[in-house]
Amino acid sequence: MKIAIFASGTGTNYQAIAAAVAAGQLPQVELALVLSDRPQAPVLAKAAADHVPTVFVDPKAYGSKMAFEEHVLEILQNHQIDLIVLAGYMRIIGQILLAAYRGKIINIHPSLLPSFPGKNGIADAFAYGVKITGATVHYVDDGIDTGPIIAQETIRITPDDTLATITEKMHQIEHRLYPAVLAELTEKG
Ligand code: GAR
Secondary structure (H helix, E strand, C coil), rough: EEEEEEEECCCCCHHHHHHHHHHHCCCCCCCEEECCCCCCCCCHHHHHHCCCCCEECCCHHHCCHHHHHHHHHHHHHCCCCCCCEECCCCCCCHHHHHHHHHCCEEEEEEEEEEECCCCCHHHHHHCCCEEEEEEEEECCCCCCCCEEEEEEEEEECCCHHHCCHHHHHHHHHHHHHHHHHHHHHHHHC
């Protein structure tokens, strides 16, 4: 199964998936493309160093979100992508991609959805004072972080924790959870 990872930033989740592929833990997965909406996103250099095809698509270069997504769709079709894996992609997926890839777009979000959707899941949960947070992998629908949940893993927040320690713990569970979910989804076919 050919997957495209969409990412806007650092790309540690990309690295975790790439490492699992390299270690032979995801035999059904071909890491066929990394797409970013930010030209300086470190994930692009990381993927290029791994010899994974990369593409930057500038959302500002198009007159509308539909035109942007039509171009993205063309790129995905050229690479024969089967599954879109959002990993820190900070843009809402619109109708063009949803229609073409319904049920074939997954996202990882750093909170226990449906709590704390949006751009700042870790900080929002920490600021609220919840004692348990976690990571969620879910299918993408047309809401914000609202699609059917595939898997979740929890983290306990203790009085000693800071936003930095929770962020670190979050990344650790994400890097385990996302490859595990991919293994399960791709084995099912
Ligand atoms: C991850 O923690 C991911 O859950 C979050 O962005 C981070 C990306 O890190 N995604 C969202 O907040 C989506 N709403 P990475 O670039 O190091 O993989």
